[in-house]
Amino acid sequence: MDRHQARTRFQALRETRDRVEAAALDAVWAALDTVRPEEILGEWKGGEFDTGHPLNGELAKAGWYGKTFESVHDAKPLMCRDxxxxxxxxxxxxxxxxxxxxxxxRGESTATMVYDGRPVLDHFKRVDDATLMGIMNGKGVPADGPYYYFFLERVAGAASAGRRSGEDA
Known part of the structure; x- marks a missing residue:
């Protein structure tokens, strides 16, 4: 699968109302480009893929909105609505x-959010300039998962200093 096919498949999986197989998400992930921490600074609205992971639906119950990356040393993983x-x-x-x-x-170096108080890592790859795919990993999770799969969409008008000029959408 090339990057264009991965973007198309990502969109289809994101729009489905049915359960998504982790293997399909892994195939998309493998074809996407890595991203540097500085490129993803700003405000992001989040959503999840329903793979049957125990965390599916739990963040929505907490009012999860998304993530904000003020700087590489100031990341807010659980932006919620009151x-x-x-x-x-x-x-x-x-x-x-x-x-x-x-x-x-998975053999690639990419931007990863490291939680301060939990043994949790959120790895990111670029779908396009306004969309990231994420995989949550953590202590105790076997190498083959199960992982929690999610996506982030850049909030319009939010800081986009991390965007690479000339990046195709």
Missing amino acids: PAGGLYSDLELGKGEASLWTVEF
Whole structure:
């Protein structure tokens, strides 16, 4: 699968209402480009792929909105909405916040969010300039998963200093 096919397949999987097989997401992941931490700074709205992972649906119950990367040392993994609709970083759920690093995952070095208070890593790859695919990994998860698969969409008008000029969409 080439990058264009991966983007097309990603969109189809993202739009499905049915359960998504992890193997299909892994095939897409393998064809996507890695990304550097500095390229993903800004505000991102999140969503998940329903693979049957135990975490599926749990973040929505907590009011999860997405993630905000203020800088490589200031990442907010669990931006949630309060009852009035305001955004806040859920420090209790996340046991703190996070930072961005370049970490090897599946033989490639890519931007990875390292949680401060949990043994959790969120690895990212670029779908296009406005979309990231993520795989949550952590201590105790076997090399073949199960992983939690999610996506992030750049919030329009949010900081985009990390975008590479000339990157095709």
